[in-house]
Amino acid sequence: MSVTTEGLSGFAIGLVEIVVFVGYLAGFWKLLNVITSGFDDHEEIFVHGNWAYLVQRLGITAGQATGMLSSMGLHEPNRWSDVGLLALSGAWVALLLLAVHPVIDRIVGGEVRRPDDARAYELSAGLVKAAFYVAFGFVVNGSLSGSAPDWPTALAATAVFTLLGGALLVGCYFLVDLVNPFPMRAGVREGRLACALEAAGSLVALGLVMRNAIAGDFVGWGPALAGFAATAVAGLAVLYATRWLVDRLVLTHSTMRQVHEADQVPAAALLAAFLPLAALPVTAVVGTVL
Template identity: 30%
Template sequence: MDIAVTLEGLGQGFIYVVIGILFIWLVKKIDDWRTRDFDDDVHIDDGNIAVGLRRSGLYLGVAIALSGALGGSSKGFFLDLSHLLIDGFIITLFMFSSRFINDFIMLGNINNDQECVKSFVQPDGRKVVGNTAVGMVEAGMYVATGFILNGSISGSGGTFVQSIVSAILFFILGQLALLIVGFLYELITPFNVKNEIKSNNLAAGIGLGGILIALGIILMSSISGPFTGWANDLTSFGIYAVYGILMLLIFRIVIDKLLLPTTDIATEVKEDRNVAALIVVVSAINAVAIIIAFSM
């Protein structure tokens, strides 16, 4: 092992880590400015789980997306560094675009910002601040978007301009796929998911947010890899997107029967608001998504 080469690699890696942290700080400052009507830091200090969830999803999504920019073969430190900086600004733009899509399309008439600082009276009479269900769905959208951007940015074989165009195109297609799975999830679920989320039912938020993350994992795998031409890459994405959505919706029903033999998801979400049960179900769905992603 060449010690000099190892130390040089560690030094360059340290710079990449610093840049990653700077982009996470940048999205924090942008989100602080965007939500300047209330202080997110104060809400987090006061234990507002909804704000904590949405912020954690944003930071994780950025890190997951940036890891795609760090992958692949090196083209030289300074060229890699310039590409990372450009990718970082694109990722930042896309993250806040996905928030807009989540706010106005995925959750329809729910204003995420207002919901995450709103006061609620829980079924047991407790008063809480912040809609944790909305925070969970927004976090899921950020993380899913991070996986999609990871796949679109990590590809090789084309020019840098092609990689930028690819990131834009697959971001749009990925958001469309997330909206479709959200719509279909609502259709196969025997209760109104959006109404449960609006009523601060965290179990419902975990269910929707979790399946968004699962689809993001599958889409990342379908997008990543060498550039083989627009027609071929777009066709492959379409096939895997349809396949992934169908598999997730089918296995959600199967997992319901296998992991909740004495009850069902509808009962655990709507009647019991059982967060523990939904964590188990969503973890299993994401485990299936990981297996699907690595089997493709």
């Protein structure tokens, strides 16, 4: 295999993109340290063993990484401007995550403090918040994918579908509570990890589906909005159907209601794993049709 000048240039650009990507993750972690001045991160994570805080922080960092991934790689051979686009997308993703941080805190509830008697309660809230960040990262990833006829349209489409995707995730969290015979949101605030796992699995699964629904070239507001709405309905339907099937066919000696009432974490973890797995074929179909 011969090594060309073009190939070396592309390899160099790829290496720089990797450095920028990792640099953003480290820089975002440091920025969060500065913003959360009431916490000493080293003390909370390594000394006190604050799992709730660690899970939440890892979730928002994973959201940053997921959101930036669509801007990785060479969109055209040997184009150094791709590095600049990656840097801009990294700043945009970080800004969005900081903007939704107080919204997610308010919706989920439960401040993550130093571990004490309320440690389990805080871990359940931290887990759901982490899932929100990861799912939102998928939404942002999709909104930054594809092309548009011009820059104003691209910016408008990115903003609109990021907002719609975020609103759908919030709606999903409330819908999980409505369709469940057990009060899920109250369970999360009470520290029930079984409730937190089901909610987290639902959010990540829907984020996967919406990523493929939003991604792609912009072909007009009508088709884009119609495709988004159809995918939202299909995604939520698949999540509910998956839960129903697990309840009827997989959990042979108990029901999901009993799982949550007894806070049976392994059974809830099983459902939490099934939900993203069921979302994968939906993403494949969406990616082919839309």
